[in-house]
Amino acid sequence: MEILTDxxxxxxxCFSWRCKGLSIALVPTMGSFHDGHFSLMDYGxxxxxxxxxxxxxxxxxxxxxxxxxxxxxxxxRDAQAAREHGVDLLFAPRPEAMYHxxxxxxxxxxxxxxxxxxxxxxxHFRGVATVVxxxxxxxQPTLAVFGEKDFQQLAILRRMVxxxxxxxxxxxxxxxxxxxxxxMSSRNVYLEAEERSxxxxxxxxxxxxxxxxxxxERSAAEIKRRLELFxxxxxxxxxxxxxxxxxxESMAPLETIADRALVAAAVRIGSTRLxxxxxxxx
Ligand code: AMP
Numbered sequence: 001m002e003i004l005t006d007x008x009x010x011x012x013x014c015f016s017w018r019c020k021g022l023s024i025a026l027v028p029t030m031g032s033f034h035d036g037h038f039s040l041m042d043y044g045x046x047x048x049x050x051x052x053x054x055x056x057x058x059x060x061x062x063x064x065x066x067x068x069x070x071x072x073x074x075x076x077r078d079a080q081a082a083r084e085h086g087v088d089l090l091f092a093p094r095p096e097a098m099y100h101x102x103x104x105x106x107x108x109x110x111x112x113x114x115x116x117x118x119x120x121x122x123x124h125f126r127g128v129a130t131v132v133x134x135x136x137x138x139x140q141p142t143l144a145v146f147g148e149k150d151f152q153q154l155a156i157l158r159r160m161v162x163x164x165x166x167x168x169x170x171x172x173x174x175x176x177x178x179x180x181x182x183x184m185s186s187r188n189v190y191l192e193a194e195e196r197s198x199x200x201x202x203x204x205x206x207x208x209x210x211x212x213x214x215x216x217e218r219s220a221a222e223i224k225r226r227l228e229l230f231x232x233x234x235x236x237x238x239x240x241x242x243x244x245x246x247x248x249e250s251m252a253p254l255e256t257i258a259d260r261a262l263v264a265a266a267v268r269i270g271s272t273r274l275x276x277x278x279x280x281x282x
Contacts, residue, residue, distance in 0.1 A: 001083045022049040026141035031055040032072040032186035040145040041085040054091040061127030082193040085135040112251045150173040201234035206278040221246035241266035
């Protein structure tokens with residue numbers, strides 16, 4: 001496995017691969033790998049000739065009060081794990097190599113970014129879309145693999161690719177979970193023991209929402225009301241950042257569930273903000 005930190009070298013390497021007719025899968029990450037990341041890598045490994053993983057804690061997607069400095073970083077462990085998952089190239093740039101001091105160009109998809117996570121993290125998706133666009137320009141991937149855990153991110157990136165006509169296939173993969181249902185996240189390490197033991201209630205609530213719809217409930221307001229009660233009972237130290245029922249493509253809030261709906265939530269447990277979602281098909 002090759003490790004590159006220089007964007008120009010990444011671009012040269014990928015250009016030569018594409019000239020030889022090789023396909024490239026890209027998995028963008030912020031590191032601290034867990035099985036969720038590995039599932040994306042394994043998919044990319046199986047689907048393309050070359051597999052690139054980027055490991056970059058992207059400063060522009062963190063707000064001023066967020067955990068940029070505290071974000072878990074384990075470069076040596078991650079590099080070893082990437083090697084074991086058949087990664088050909090690990091791209092780990094320094095922030096200065098990705099952003100000029102007077103960086104001024106942003107990619108924004110505001111219609112899909114104002115709701116859900118975009119509400120409490122107003123600059124987050126602008127940072128995500130910009131860094132992913134930059135990675136696409138550098139790596140020229142045939143396909144790029146993302147997790148459905150970050151469903152809004154996936155919807156925004158799909159729209160960015162469609163609107164800009166970028167020649168890359170965006171693939172979404174299912175959320176990988178701990179045995180008790182908690183969605184794997186690099187941020188789970190922040191949870192204290194008591195917080196960790198209550199956290200699976202997030203998933204339990206979302207599954208209950210799916211049941212309520214299966215039993216005939218169609219009102220988004222009623223589902224949200226029941227979920228708030230469900231979590232109030234089970235997440236004593238939790239505070240709901242949002243719970244929304246939205247259209248899975250446009251991220252627009254739904255009043256009534258007709259065919260497909262995404263129920264998405266962010267919950268703060270102690271100082272840790274966790275997100276999860278469930279796609280419901282009637
Ligand atoms: P991150 O390093 O948290 O920015 O995530 C990098 C990629 O891994 C994103 O596409 C995430 O959606 C995806 N990802 C994170 N957690 C999971 C998970 N539990 N299951 C599947 N994919 C995940």
